[in-house]
Amino acid sequence: xxxxxxxxxxxxxxxxxxxxxxxxxxxxxxxxxxxxxxxxxxxxxxxxxxxxxxxxxxxxxxxxxxxxxxxxxxxxxxxxxxxxxxxxxxxxxxxxxxxxxxxxxxxxxxxxxxxxxxxxxxxxxxxxxxxxxxxxxxxxxxxxxxxxxxxxxxxxxxxxxxxxxxxxxxxxxxxxxxxxxxxxxxxxxxxxxxxxxxxxxxxxxxxxxxxxxxxxxxxxxxxxxxxxxxxxxxxxxxxxxxxxxxxxxxxxxxxxxxxxxxxxxxxxxxxxxxxxxxxxxxxxxxxxxxxxxxxxxxxxxxxxxxxxxxxxxxxxxxxxxxxxxxxxxxxxxxxxxxxxxxxxxxxxxxxxxxxxxxxxxxxxxxxxxxxxxxxxxxxxxxxxxxxxxxxx
Ligand SMILES: Nc1nc2c(ncn2[C@@H]2O[C@H](COP(=O)(O)OP(=O)(O)OP(=O)(O)O)[C@@H](O)[C@H]2O)c(=O)[nH]1
Ligand SMILES: [K+]
Ligand SMILES: [Mg+2]
Numbered sequence: 001x002x003x004x005x006x007x008x009x010x011x012x013x014x015x016x017x018x019x020x021x022x023x024x025x026x027x028x029x030x031x032x033x034x035x036x037x038x039x040x041x042x043x044x045x046x047x048x049x050x051x052x053x054x055x056x057x058x059x060x061x062x063x064x065x066x067x068x069x070x071x072x073x074x075x076x077x078x079x080x081x082x083x084x085x086x087x088x089x090x091x092x093x094x095x096x097x098x099x100x101x102x103x104x105x106x107x108x109x110x111x112x113x114x115x116x117x118x119x120x121x122x123x124x125x126x127x128x129x130x131x132x133x134x135x136x137x138x139x140x141x142x143x144x145x146x147x148x149x150x151x152x153x154x155x156x157x158x159x160x161x162x163x164x165x166x167x168x169x170x171x172x173x174x175x176x177x178x179x180x181x182x183x184x185x186x187x188x189x190x191x192x193x194x195x196x197x198x199x200x201x202x203x204x205x206x207x208x209x210x211x212x213x214x215x216x217x218x219x220x221x222x223x224x225x226x227x228x229x230x231x232x233x234x235x236x237x238x239x240x241x242x243x244x245x246x247x248x249x250x251x252x253x254x255x256x257x258x259x260x261x262x263x264x265x266x267x268x269x270x271x272x273x274x275x276x277x278x279x280x281x282x283x284x285x286x287x288x289x290x291x292x293x294x295x296x297x298x299x300x301x302x303x304x305x306x307x308x309x310x311x312x313x314x315x316x317x318x319x320x321x322x323x324x325x326x327x328x329x330x331x332x333x334x335x336x337x338x339x340x341x342x343x344x345x346x347x348x349x350x351x352x353x354x355x356x357x358x359x360x361x362x363x364x365x366x367x368x369x370x371x372x373x374x375x376x377x378x379x380x381x382x383x384x385x386x387x388x389x390x391x392x
Contacts, residue, residue, distance in 0.1 A: 071118030
């Protein structure tokens with residue numbers, strides 16, 4: 001029996017099983033079995049370089065955004081409108097057959113937008129080009145889930161399920177569960193609050209399913225079995241997702257209003273060029289990019305070419321900023337002067353650990369030559385040798 005059939009069989013057994021206190025341990029075990037099979041399914045087949053075969057596009061710019069959706073919801077039309085790169089659009093399904101990159105210029109930054117083939121129910125199991133599409137979306141910073149506003153709301157749930165099946169978690173943060181495998185000592189199970197979904201026995205059973213017999217588990221929130229499995233699997237990707245309802249030109253204003261009020265959602269019409277600016281603003285916000293402008297001493301800041309940092313990619317401290325400019329800069333930096341939201345007063349003298357915010361201005365104050373050469377001596381091997389020998 002193949003992996004997909006095994007998953008189907010367990011899902012059928014779960015559907016047959018009544019949900020109550022007596023079956024909760026058994027259901028938990030079945031969930032863990034499915035999670036393990038899905039992880040197996042994600043392993044690239046032997047001889048291939050990965051699930052994204054044929055779809056890889058070189059990363060470009062300050063961030064990457066993937067367009068995910070059912071066929072013919074308007075993904076390619078949207079890419080063409082936002083980037084100026086043409087991607088074929090037509091009224092038939094599966095017009096797009098590969099990954100097409102475009103660039104959005106926004107707030108002095110460049111964002112790579114990827115148009116992808118439509119995906120359908122069963123994509124996570126390899127239907128259509130589902131596996132490749134999903135591999136590409138995992139490589140991006142955020143996902144725009146494009147939906148047809150005139151179609152059933154069920155589409156959003158189906159797509160979310162498909163993405164969850166391959167370990168993507170949309171608009172969620174990692175569960176607050178500390179988990180560490182050990183070599184010996186058995187299983188220690190603790191929680192900082194009373195739990196309503198998982199007890200010690202259930203946790204043991206799940207760990208047993210994973211053949212883990214020594215581990216430390218600490219629940220810091222009232223997490224579920226699914227959360228626990230996510231933490232044990234350890235390969236989940238937590239991503240922001242914006243639900244983009246396109247084609248609002250073909251539905252009534254009351255329906256538009258309802259869709260627009262949902263969290264993380266934007267309503268647009270590519271045909272009427274409606275609300276695209278709002279979509280860009282939301283996308284920008286979700287990416288959490290931090291633009292930092294450098295100010296040479298005695299001159300105006302350079303507002304044309306920011307250093308772009310991100311908490312998810314590399315961090316936003318003064319140190320990250322310096323490393324961005326030059327790999328060897330850090331050892332010459334004495335302190336920096338900061339103007340902007342992150343500063344308490346202008347300018348604030350800050351050290352390397354200071355966390356910068358969007359649109360801050362930074363002036364680097366370097367060590368004098370003598371200071372940095374003393375520093376060089378201190379960190380040199382000869383100095384280390386001399387001082388350690390002195391201590392002896
Ligand atoms: N009414 C309306 N139609 C739209 C809108 N945006 C796109 N369309 C139409 O929807 C159809 C599908 O558009 P595509 O851009 O090819 O959709 P897609 O999601 O890229 O489709 P696949 O590549 O096949 O998955 C085309 O006929 C578009 O003209 C819109 O805002 N309103
Ligand atoms: K199409
Ligand atoms: Mg397309």
